[in-house]
Amino acid sequence: xxxxxxxxxxxxFLGTAIGASLVFFMRDTLKRGVQRAFSGFAAGxxxxxxxxxxxxxxxxxxxxxxxxxxxxxxxxxxxGVLFLLALDHLVxxxxxxxxxxEGLRSHLGRRTKMVLAVTLHNIPxxxxxxxxxxxxxxxxxxxxxxxxFVLALGIAIQNLPEGAIISMPxxxxxxxxxxxxxxxxxxxxxxxxxxxxxxxxxxxxxxLLPYFLSFAAGAMLYVVVExxxxxxxxxxDGDTGTVFFALGFSLMMLLxxxxx
Numbered sequence: 001x002x003x004x005x006x007x008x009x010x011x012x013f014l015g016t017a018i019g020a021s022l023v024f025f026m027r028d029t030l031k032r033g034v035q036r037a038f039s040g041f042a043a044g045x046x047x048x049x050x051x052x053x054x055x056x057x058x059x060x061x062x063x064x065x066x067x068x069x070x071x072x073x074x075x076x077x078x079x080g081v082l083f084l085l086a087l088d089h090l091v092x093x094x095x096x097x098x099x100x101x102e103g104l105r106s107h108l109g110r111r112t113k114m115v116l117a118v119t120l121h122n123i124p125x126x127x128x129x130x131x132x133x134x135x136x137x138x139x140x141x142x143x144x145x146x147x148x149f150v151l152a153l154g155i156a157i158q159n160l161p162e163g164a165i166i167s168m169p170x171x172x173x174x175x176x177x178x179x180x181x182x183x184x185x186x187x188x189x190x191x192x193x194x195x196x197x198x199x200x201x202x203x204x205x206x207x208l209l210p211y212f213l214s215f216a217a218g219a220m221l222y223v224v225v226e227x228x229x230x231x232x233x234x235x236x237d238g239d240t241g242t243v244f245f246a247l248g249f250s251l252m253m254l255l256x257x258x259x260x
Contacts, residue, residue, distance in 0.1 A: 004149070016188030018160055040245040055217045076211040077221070080222065087120055127194045130196060
């Protein structure tokens with residue numbers, strides 16, 4: 001892997017770290033309307049990325065299959081959904097939209113469960129970036145470095161509020177600013193790890209690339225529906241989350257279509 005690939009897979013993690021650093025500059029709590037906006041924006045970015053950066057390239061990469069080119073996209077998407085569903089039921093974490101613990105019973109503290117919740121969210125994002133760069137390296141279809149970078153940039157942008165969403169509530173619960181920052185950063189560490197793992201696996205098993213692309217899309221869509229949309233429209237004023245969903249979707253669509 002060259003420098004461009006390493007930089008691309010690290011970019012979303014950098015976005016999370018910058019977002020987590022807001023704990024040093026902002027008040028200790030985020031207003032509920034701001035959290036709705038952040039969640040809606042992140043959901044919009046992830047849905048657009050799933051379509052333009054993952055599912056459509058997966059179908060394109062499977063074009064030699066002719067009429068059946070949709071099969072890898074459908075199969076991969078369902079595998080991604082089931083993978084996140086399994087993690088959701090196995091890993092102890094705190095669902096921030098319902099403030100309830102999910103996964104297997106454990107003695108983990110509330111702070112750890114909050115970090116694990118965002119960590120689960122970040123796994124499919126890392127896989128998505130890795131699959132996009134794998135498509136670029138393998139040279140399948142018309143995917144190229146700019147397209148993969150656009151996906152990484154879009155996820156990095158939506159990770160800015162994600163970092164703040166984990167670090168600032170921790171600070172509001174009495175955790176020191178430095179520890180809140182590092183917990184936020186830690187939640188994003190899985191992104192480059194899963195991105196590089198996806199690149200390596202895709203390179204070893206080239207015919208499975210369409211499945212890797214759609215797998216990442218399915219995993220991201222699971223997170224969107226299970227957590228982000230629920231958080232964005234909860235409460236009395238769901239309009240804020242809806243508007244920011246449209247904003248995030250249109251921004252990612254613009255980036256991918258215009259630059260990718």
